[in-house]
Amino acid sequence: MDHVFGRSVDNHLKSPLELRGTEKPYDHWVDNKVIDHIDELAGRFIASSSLAILSTTRNDGVLDVTPRGDPAGFVNVIDKNLIAIPDRPGNNRMDTFENIFGNPNVGILFMIPGHRDTLRVSGKGAVVRDIKLGQQLSVNGRPSDLILLVHVERVLCHCPKAFIRGKVWQSQDWPDTSNVPTLAEMLKVHGAMPETVKEIADGCKEDAEENLY
Known part of the structure; x- marks a missing residue:
């Protein structure tokens, strides 16, 4: 019997070896699915995405997660290793930007309403101002003042099982x-x-x- 966060559990796994020793090997389909850039397929996915979930890390190590939404294709793929995410009016806490000043690592989950597959992108972020790019990211004639640039290091598709189990896009089951x-x-x-x-x-x-x- 182990104890975790004040609760007794049968077994507290503490290493990859313990984890892999109890689970079957992952399928060969997902063995090499990670690439280090935005290719044509990933670019098409991002161009249709109207919702992205961003994960960043605070200075104290605690993770933050925040949504970003705009018309489909709001994230600009500048080149195969660089994307630009616009900033829109919010509550002005700017947690994501402040986190990046201390820890530039960024994780992004791209989603498309009605589409069950998702795309995971991660890399290093930087907060910038750029008039020309901000204009390119305009919506309703309003440019983006602050922009999150992400240097892409990892890209991988993600299976739809969570969305199927959660019946996320099936309104009759909400x-x-x-x-x-x-x-x-x-x-x-x-x-x-x-x-x-x-x-x-x-x-x-x-x-x-x-x-x-």
């Missing part, structure tokens, strides 16, 4: 969300905000509708 807490409710409680939930909700609604670009 769960009832009537009891799911709203952003306003969580801001009120987690942030100990003095405003009422309705006041916060009204502010969030206005920001989401009027401050996209």
